[in-house]
Amino acid sequence: MSDFKDFIGSEKGPQCPRVYILALTDTLNVISGKWKLPIIAALLRGVNRFKDLLDSTEKITPRMLSKELKELEINSIVERKVYNQTPVLIEYRLTNSGKDIANVIDSMIDWGMIHRTQVITKTDAGEGS
Amino acid sequence: MSDFKDFIGSEKGPQCPRVYILALTDTLNVISGKWKLPIIAALLRGVNRFKDLLDSTEKITPRMLSKELKELEINSIVERKVYNQTPVLIEYRLTNSGKDIANVIDSMIDWGMIHRTQVITKTDAGEGS
DNA sequence: ATGTTCAGTATACAAAAGTATACTGATATT
DNA sequence: AATATCAGTATACTTTTGTATACTGAACAT
Known part of the structure; x- marks a missing residue:
């Protein structure tokens, strides 16, 4: 496991390797912006078609959905498969990397939940500003 | 440990709890935007003063640094301490939550590195578009 | 009195991200 | 022939985010 702290947390430690920064x-x-995580979440739930993603992702416009899916595809987070039936069927599916990003999401949730309890505890009992 | 997959990864699983979303x-x-992570990284390295953060965070303007530090302070990621010496000394320090965010950063680095190797492997050997 | 350092603020602007609304084209249904 | 569905695209915005450049004010140092 990489350890950012080892490189960046010490007073005069080694420089953070460029591959880590990249x-x-x-x-x-991959996760920044208003729509990336909602879309990834829908894909994780098994929503795969443009129309269904539009409907299940509250208030997103087709323009944004199209744009985001293209970006995710370019970055190998989703695959776009065309089935030449009629009516044409197009499916978006998470790649393995795309699925693995759930681990990052988990660690974000963990931090966020602990952070909230710490902030609330401070606000209740602390020296409050 | 929270497990996003359990809630969102199954075809008809339970809804994702709101606390997770929050x-x-x-x-x-906390981590989005151009400057948040560079600033947090500098703070982890032990850079604590406005001037030093300005110098060590490449090309940031005082306006942005000031704005970002305020946001981080409001969100209890950094503490601002005023030492009434002359010249006045002001130190920014990560809170415990602020330090803990290194765990999230680690998991982001891990995913990013694995993702890169997977994409490269596909591009070298795969059916390449 | 003039200049220097620290810790910023003020004003104006540019670029990126996101929204609103309407439209396209292929195929099928009525 | 008119209507509907799927999978988007086109155009014109508005909002948010970030940049550039100059300035402020307090406390010293010369």
């Missing part, structure tokens, strides 16, 4: 900004690009 | 968006807000 990996980090990749990840940030 | 925690997740909290985390996203």
Whole structure:
């Protein structure tokens, strides 16, 4: 497991390797923005078609959905499969990497929940600003 | 440990609890944007003063640094301490939550690195588009 | 009195991200 | 022939995010 702290947490530690920075900004690009996580969540739930993603992702416009799906496809997070039936069927599916991002989401949820309890505890009992 | 997959990864699983969504968006807000992670990284390295953060965070303007530090302070990621010496000394320090976010960063780096190797493997050997 | 450092603020602007609304084209249904 | 569905695209915005450049004010140092 990589350990950012080892590189960046010490007063005069080694520089953070560039591959770490690249990996980090990749990840940030994949999850940043208003719609990426809602779309990934829908795909994880097994929603795969454009129309269904439109309906299940509250208030997103087709323009944004189209744009986001393209970005996710370019970054190998989703695959687009065309089935030449009529009416044409197009399915978006998470790649293995795409599925694995659930681990990142988990660690974000963990931090967020602990952070909330810590902030609330401080606000209740602390020296309050 | 929370498990997003359990809630969102199954075809007809339970709905994702709202507290998870809140925690997740909290985390996203803390790390999103051009400067949040560079600033947090500098703070983890032990850079604590406005001027030093300006110098060590490449190309950031005082306006942005000031704005970001305020946001981080409001969200209890950093504490601002004023030492009434002359010249006045002001230190920004990560809270415990702020330090813990290194765990999230680690999982982001892990995903990013694995993702890169998978994409490269596919591109080298796969059916390439 | 003039200049220097620290810790910022003020104003204006540019670029990126997101929204609103309407439309397209292929195929099928009535 | 008119209508509907799927999978989007087109155009024109508005909002948010980030940049550039200059300035402020307190406390010293020369």
